[in-house]
Amino acid sequence: KTRVFSGIQPTGNLHLGNYLGAIVNWVAMQDTHECLFCVVDMHAITMRHDPKQLAAQTRELTAALLASGIDPQRAILFHQSAVPMHAQLTWILSCVARVGWLDRMTQYKDKKGKDREGASVGLYTYPILMAADILGYRAQAVPVGEDQKQHLELARDIAIRFNQDFGGGEDFFPLPEPLIQGPATRVMSLRDGTAKMSKSDPSDMSRIAMTDDADAIMRKVKKAKTDADALPSEPAGLAGRPEAKNLVNIYAALAGKTDADVLKEFGGQGFGVFKPALGELAAETLAPVTARFRELKADKGALDRILREGAARADAIAAPILEETKRAVGFLRG
Numbered sequence: 459k460t461r462v463f464s465g466i467q468p469t470g471n472l473h474l475g476n477y478l479g480a481i482v483n484w485v486a487m488q489d490t491h492e493c494l495f496c497v498v499d500m501h502a503i504t505m506r507h508d509p510k511q512l513a514a515q516t517r518e519l520t521a522a523l524l525a526s527g528i529d530p531q532r533a534i535l536f537h538q539s540a541v542p543m544h545a546q547l548t549w550i551l552s553c554v555a556r557v558g559w560l561d562r563m564t565q566y567k568d569k570k571g572k573d574r575e576g577a578s579v580g581l582y583t584y585p586i587l588m589a590a591d592i593l594g595y596r597a598q599a600v601p602v603g604e605d606q607k608q609h610l611e612l613a614r615d616i617a618i619r620f621n622q623d624f625g626g627g628e629d630f631f632p633l634p635e636p637l638i639q640g641p642a643t644r645v646m647s648l649r650d651g652t653a654k655m656s657k658s659d660p661s662d663m664s665r666i667a668m669t670d671d672a673d674a675i676m677r678k679v680k681k682a683k684t685d686a687d688a689l690p691s692e693p694a695g696l697a698g699r700p701e702a703k704n705l706v707n708i709y710a711a712l713a714g715k716t717d718a719d720v721l722k723e724f725g726g727q728g729f730g731v732f733k734p735a736l737g738e739l740a741a742e743t744l745a746p747v748t749a750r751f752r753e754l755k756a757d758k759g760a761l762d763r764i765l766r767e768g769a770a771r772a773d774a775i776a777a778p779i780l781e782e783t784k785r786a787v788g789f790l791r792g
């Protein structure tokens with residue numbers, strides 16, 4: 459089976475972008491691939507965070523992933539800081555990656571904003587930790603949303619350079635394939651059709667959280683920014699209408715249909731008709747996930763046990779690869 463790795467940050471609530479862009483794909487791969495899914499708490503401390511909340515958020519995200527259909531019997535589910543490889547391999551790969559490569563990372567530029575003095579060094583080297591996550595398990599494929607594409611290219615560049623410099627030209631690390639697929643690889647904000655839906659957007663109205671109840675979902679969808687025109691009857695008519703396109707795309711993803719199908723049904727209708735239909739569909743789809751989430755979240759002991767077992771299984775894969783890597787760069791091993 460092809461080995462797959464993917465990660466998600468325990469910052470803020472899981473939202474519809476994470477769900478449709480990543481988690482739905484993860485769930486679908488559990489039988490066909492050897493899957494490692496990781497709550498990346500080490501990535502979560504690259505931005506200012508509250509230490510009192512991080513552990514709780516790590517558990518909560520674990521509960522949300524389980525509620526969405528990740529099955530610890532069929533996939534390895536664990537948190538990053540519990541497996542020592544991630545930090546150790548990051549150092550080695552930091553000495554392989556080039557400053558110029560990191561300078562080109564757009565997410566760092568966006569997240570640091572104008573505040574170079576205030577941005578942590580970890581925020582800058584974030585993509586190297588991400589490369590270690592993937593390469594440290596010799597993962598062959600990485601299902602992600604569109605926004606992670608550049609980071610994946612960097613991970614491939616690091617693997618290529620490592621293989622050349624220390625791998626004797628062999629595939630010491632296989633080059634990980636990005637899998638950017640599924641119903642919605644880039645879900646946009648409900649307030650701005652040109653910005654991605656994100657945990658860090660200060661406006662709660664910009665995203666549908668996996669924990670929102672039916673009322674909250676309906677309210678957010680009804681308040682979503684749109685233009686005043688009716689929906690077109692074909693996808694080509696969505697050009698230049700990012701908000702309309704996003705809502706149609708969300709509807710299609712939730713319903714398991716194409717944009718064209720959705721427009722066949724709603725073409726010619728205004729948002730007064732489309733928004734309530736979308737709100738209802740979203741609430742209906744998320745209700746069972748939310749209900750399971752609430753149950754799972756309450757049992758901290760069970761969540762900790764799942765993570766502990768996942769970490770042990772992950773470590774069993776990572777430790778020998780890390781050992782080989784240390785030998786390859788010339789560290790003295792007893």
Ligand code: TYM
Pocket residue numbers: 463464465466467468475476477478479480498501587588591592600601602603604605606642643644645646654655656
């Ligand atoms: P994170 O936590 O920001 O997001 C988790 C996953 O959700 C996807 N995603 C979206 N997809 C579609 N539309 C959106 N609006 C949207 N927002 C988020 C992301 O693409 C991602 O797949 N650096 C990563 C976590 C990570 C990782 C890794 C991923 C750490 N190590 C190794 C893959 C492999 C991140 O911050 O994702």
